Amino acid sequence: MKYVRFSYHNTISYGILEENTIKVLEGSPFGEYTITETAIPREKVQLLTPCDFSKAVCIGLNYIDHALEFQLPIPTEPVVFIKPSTSALAHLGTVQYPKQCNRLDYEAELAIVIGKKAKDVEVADVGPYILGYTCANDITARDLQPKQGQWTVAKSFDTFCPFGPFISDEVDPSNLSIESRVNGKTLQKSNSSNLIFGVPFLVSYLSKIMTLLPGDIILTGTPGGISGMHHGDTVEIIIEGLGVLKNTIG
Incomplete structure (x- = not known):
């Protein structure tokens, strides 16, 4: 899978990138998650760093x-x-x-x-x-x-x-x-x-x-x-x- 982290309508979420569409995750790839039915065109979101790191x-x-x-x-x-x-x-x-x-x-x-x-x-x-x-x-x-x-x-x-x-x-x-x-x-x-x-x-x-x-x-x-x-x-x-x-x- 290709994981992204993004901002959309002032909400930060993780998603799965599929060509030019992002499937929104409920949860995080660093824990438990489910892939929702919500799909957002990539060009409509702001991509963030794909994760936060402590170091x-x-x-x-x-x-x-x-x-x-x-x-x-x-x-x-x-x-x-x-x-x-x-x-x-x-x-x-x-x-x-x-x-x-x-x-x-x-x-x-x-x-x-x-x-x-x-x-x-x-x-x-x-x-x-x-x-x-x-x-x-x-x-x-x-x-x-x-x-x-x-x-x-x-x-x-x-x-x-x-x-x-x-x-x-x-x-x-x-x-x-x-x-x-x-x-x-x-x-x-x-x-x-x-x-x-x-x-x-x-x-x-x-x-x-x-x-x-x-x-x-x-x-x-x-x-x-x-x-x-x-x-x-x-x-x-x-x-x-x-x-x-x-x-x-x-």
Whole structure:
């Protein structure tokens, strides 16, 4: 299924996306729900982030080509940082360009959406804890990253975690094409098969460090090819089976 969260007539609901129609849910995909008979055309609703998260756990340098472009060693363990809930931004939302930033980068990423509380989960048992997958953009104030000597400041501004437009449980995360486009030009192009640390390992690894809560997302890393964006740019993250996440730079 393809899950969306949306606003319609000042009411926020979850729904199932079926082509250009949304079937309204009674309840939530993170608990019990029923699919109602109410169907709303997609163009009549405002899509929100497909879930609320308590944290977005992000993996750095998880594609070999991305590590090489920064001339960094290939990690032997995941590089982990966290984006706060205030960084969340919906499809078609505007990324705020911070005044103290001189270079703002896009990073196309496959995001894992946690479906139920996960703690100390073994790799073989990860499946039931994943609701599905979505597109994400790990927006980064690149010039602040080396100055700070750590990554959280450069990656945690408000609006720095666009994700959506929907969550799908219909894709195989081990083999998905992934790309980014800025103003229609393809700048990143790779496949999730090139991940150094795959989805089951990451969920298990992180669950043994912190409790993953329903709605939390894990950004799995970005391929090589990142570069800067400018005011007024349109950035798109396209992942096979997961649609297009589109945002503008304010």
